[in-house]
Structure formats: C-alpha cells, structure tokens
Amino acid sequence: MSESRFVTVGRERLAYTLNRRRVKNITIRVRESGEVAVTAPTRTTIARIEEILRDKITFIRDGKEKMAKKCAAAPRPLTLCTGEVLPIFGEMHTIQVVSDARCRAGAINGVLYLAVKNPADAAERYRCFLDFLDKTARAYFPDAVARALPQFLPKPPKAPTLSYRTMKTRWGVCNYNKQKITFNRRLVFFPPHLIEYVVYHELAHFHHPNHSKDFWQFLTARMPDCQKRREALNDYKTPAFAAENK
Ligand SMILES: [Zn+2]
DSSP: OEEEEEEEETTEEEEEEEEEESOSSOEEEEOTTSOEEEEEETTOOHHHHHHHHHHTHHHHHHHHHHHHHHHHHSOOOBOOOTTOEEEETTEEEEEEEEEOSSOEEEEETTEEEEEESOTTOHHHHHHHHHHHHHHHHHHHHHHHHHHHGGGGTTSSSSOOEEEEEOOSSOSEEEETTTTEEEEEGGGGGSOHHHHHHHHHHHHHTTTOSSOOHHHHHHHHHHOTTHHHHHHHHHHOOOOOBGGGGO
C-alpha cells in the first residue's frame, strides 16, 4: 500500500510516498518523475522515517535534479510546427509551415516546407509530411538500388520490385521469392551511407536468406565496413511524431 505524505526539511515541504513492506531497512528512491519513494519496514515509526529523509536530503535533491535534467534532455515528439528541426538524409532541416491551396512539401537549403490548407491542423501537417517521406523515398531508392545491383548479380537476375512502408522495427524486408524489397520510409532521415548499408543488406538476402555467417561474409566482401555502418544505423536517433501515438 502506498501513502502520500509530506516532511518538513528546513523551510521546504518535501512530498514522498511511503510503502510499508516486509523489509529490514528503509530505502529511498527518486523515480524518473521526480517522485520520492520510501519503502519502510512495517513497524518503523514516521518520526524515524522522517529523520532519515532529513539526513538524506542532499541525496534526494541531487536525485530530483538529475531526473529533471534527464526529462528535459529526452527529445519531445515533433508536432511538425514551424521552427522544429529534423534530419533529412542526415542533414538538419528546419520546418516551415505555409498556407497553400494545394498540399505539398519540399526540402530546399536546410528548410523543409510543408504547404497545407490549414497550418493549424496537426493531422493535415502530418499527412503532408508522410506524403513527403513517401515521395522522397520513391525518388531515392530506385537509383540507390541500381547503383548497388552490379555487385549482387547474377542474383537477382533483374531489378527487384521496390515498395515502401512506414515500419516500427525494421529498415528493410527482402522477399527473395517475389523478387521484392520493402524499404522503411523513415530511412529518409538517415545519412546516405547508412541507407546504402540497408540497400546492400537487403540485396545480399537474395543470396543468403538468413543472417548466417555466410551472409555476413558475403556482405563484408562487398561492403568492408558493413558492421560499423550497422552499429551507426542502430545508434542513430530518428525523430518521433506526436501524431503517431494518436
Ligand atoms: Zn536482414
């Protein structure tokens, strides 16, 4: 059972939650929300608990400060308003929302223009942006695949079919039976050398369907730094969008 309480420390009123448990010692934790959580043995008096809280006030203050900083550092999901920044092919772009009778979008000189009928409509801005991601992916990948393909012949014998999806956990999917590769539209955020890694990875699956030792050997022969690029891809932070969670 959890009980909300206050303790006075000097002039400060410190809020904490008290949990009574069958434990031997009192423990104090500062949660990510900044909440001070105390777990205490069933019989420990409130006076004793508050004495310990006063003793540990420096630790508690440090903890609250640390959690506040952590919270501020976490990137907030983008709402696609003017002034927000996001990477396109690894280059930071500032969003500029403009009003226009026709919905369209384009990235020019570090600015991503989103032209929408009603700039105040978050759903319309998001639709316009998804359309931009899709069009940009469709313009980019055929050439990227064509550039890489000579290294992977004779399989696939002809240019594979390309399709595009917005996926949560995968950057590409190779269906070698159907001669088809699906790319994640969100790859548009990445620098070209990391996109190139995904293109090579998927093309290599035409020769080795699984991530076997032979697969990695085959890929490394064509892209010696493929492991380095793979790690960079996994470490790269892509933007989150407020509209995604609705
Ligand atoms: Zn794979």
